[in-house]
Amino acid sequence: MASNYTGPVPKPTPETKPFWDAAKRRELALQFCLECGQYYFYPRPLCPQCLSRRVEWRRVSGRGKLHTFVVNHRPPRNFPTQTAFAIGIVELDEGPKLMSNIVGVEPDPQQLRCDMPVEVVFEDITDTITLPKFRPRA
Numbered sequence: 001m002a003s004n005y006t007g008p009v010p011k012p013t014p015e016t017k018p019f020w021d022a023a024k025r026r027e028l029a030l031q032f033c034l035e036c037g038q039y040y041f042y043p044r045p046l047c048p049q050c051l052s053r054r055v056e057w058r059r060v061s062g063r064g065k066l067h068t069f070v071v072n073h074r075p076p077r078n079f080p081t082q083t084a085f086a087i088g089i090v091e092l093d094e095g096p097k098l099m100s101n102i103v104g105v106e107p108d109p110q111q112l113r114c115d116m117p118v119e120v121v122f123e124d125i126t127d128t129i130t131l132p133k134f135r136p137r138a
């Protein structure tokens with residue numbers, strides 16, 4: 001269940017709560033605009049393409065490709081990690097990009113490459129917060 005994670009914990013807002021609720025169910029969810037038919041991220045009440053409020057949350061595939069990445073060797077302030085880790089921007093199959101950790105692979109530029117296929121995995125960090133992360137997929 002919850003890991004021994006001791007770093008900062010996301011605080012859901014009314015706009016982001018559906019995202020975190022979905023992650024808790026081990027689902028990745030994005031907002032979808034019913035007016036222009038596009039997904040978008042990060043969560044907000046207006047479609048960033050056409051400014052429509054006719055938007056809804058939908059479960060998405062959790063699959064995408066690694067758009068770009070960095071291997072971080074210095075733990076950020078308040079984060080407990082002491083080892084190198086990979087931060088990536090993932091371009092989801094549905095279009096939007098989001099930033100997360102890339103796991104299940106050595107945080108090494110020899111092991112990571114742009115455009116490599118990735119899929120979402122979920123890590124419970126508290127009883128209520130689950131983080132979506134991404135790992136390489138075959």
Ligand SMILES: [Zn+2]
Nearest residue numbers: 033036047050
């Ligand atoms: Zn729209």
